[in-house]
Amino acid sequence: MAKHETPLLDQLESGPWPSFVTDIKRQAEKKPECWDILGILELSFKERITHWKHGGIVGVFGYGGGIVGRYADVPERFPGVEHFHTIRVAQPSSKYYTSKNLRQLMNLWEKHGSGMTNFHGSTGDVILLGTRTENLEPFFWDLTHEMGQDLGGSGSNLRTPACCLGTSRCEWACYDTQEACHSLTMHYQDEIHRPAFPYKFKFKFSGCPNDCVAAIARSDVAVIGTWKDDIRIDQAAVKGYMANEFPANGGAFIGREWDAFDIQKEVIDLCPTNCMWMEDGELKIDDAECTRCMHCINVMPRALRPGAQGGASICVGAKAPILDGAQFATLILPFIPVTKDNDFEELIEFIESIWDWWMEIGKNRERVGETMQRVGLPTFLRAVGVEALPQHVKYPRENPYVFWNEEEVEGGFERDVQEFRARHAA
């Protein structure tokens, strides 16, 4: 495959940021079809339109997803990307690797594909970019037999779950996000590989409300760590911060002119519920009023820690704008334990109560967040067996269109107009 003239892309080789163009050119020395990636992209830059055809249905036997088919619409000019399918490979929780594992995967990918990758797709998968249909089954065979790894999800199914790095190297994780993510991924292999849902469905696991995998914005079921008891305070370390022995926010703002640390200005006055104060040189927190926003802990990580009774809040229904507008997830379970000890029983039970309901009443290509909007939060809560709580709303409804069930109304809905007229002439 010939090199192509790429004057527009060549400009993207300048500047300090790592250049994807330089990287593809380097790979093209080994895999000549990569010249055609650059060629077709240059054409798109010039014509300002994509040169991939619509859709593409390819896969491996036994699975209904995992591979995204793609074909060039100018294959005669760029035969190296005539077929350019993307393979999603399930990633390890939090994306920790050994170089041995990555080298093995890359050797496989250079054997069966272009050698180009995306580390990682937004949902979390290892993305292997560009191969031909006839290579799919051989690659899948090697991936499963030589490496013991599997494909990720695509289609109307459970997509590949992802998590923050959790307890592996964060002192704020309120539960083991990696264990939860891995266990549920294994538990729901069938739902990942064979689409059976009205539409896609995603899990994400964050260890605390900082939400480093953006679970609240990018998953249908967001498992966000929190705690029940009191924030743990080390008063000596608080004094250390006040004496400027430790940098605030772990030094995140070093190099900016923000003056010396002022606990009143940077912590107490910024607490969203005003539940903190200084008393006799000690920091006090009224934990009953604390919403666990993480701010004080983020500012003084050496002095403040989340409580010892960890668990998670479960929020449901986040989605991108199509069709009915973007949604963040809405709080459904304020606190549940999330633990391997009982194989994540509470979480699994809740997830399946959503699926049992949504698979039955969800319309074709309706995200669960849209189904919730369509039927209303009270109906959703009843469907998943959760009692309504004040915590379920930011504020109460302001319109008076309140629906009552017939059994809640004395005398029911059956009324006789004659009887009414007897008391109230027309």
Place this chain on the structure above:
Amino acid sequence: MPTLEHNGSSFQVDEDGFLLTGMEEFNEDWIEYVSSVEGIEELTDEHRKVIDSLQEYYKKNGIAPMVRILSKTTGFPLKRIYELFPSGPGKGACKMAGLPKPTGCV
């Protein structure tokens, strides 16, 4: 677009092997051809039930049924559908039935 020959019949298909003109061109040779490429060893009445159900739904509604509707109308759980069609209801059964290629965020 490629033309496929099988047992003397010829079919216009797209890159993924879906019939371009859909059910019009669908016939026994097509069923036999798809069986050979989609990992189906022996075509049974159960296969035909899935195919008939897909075609009937498509003729009536102009779209392919959702997976759970297919399961309901045929009485086959998804697991059984994969046993019958190893590439699944979309790539296997819809292709054989001559339905258009599934689209969207696949």
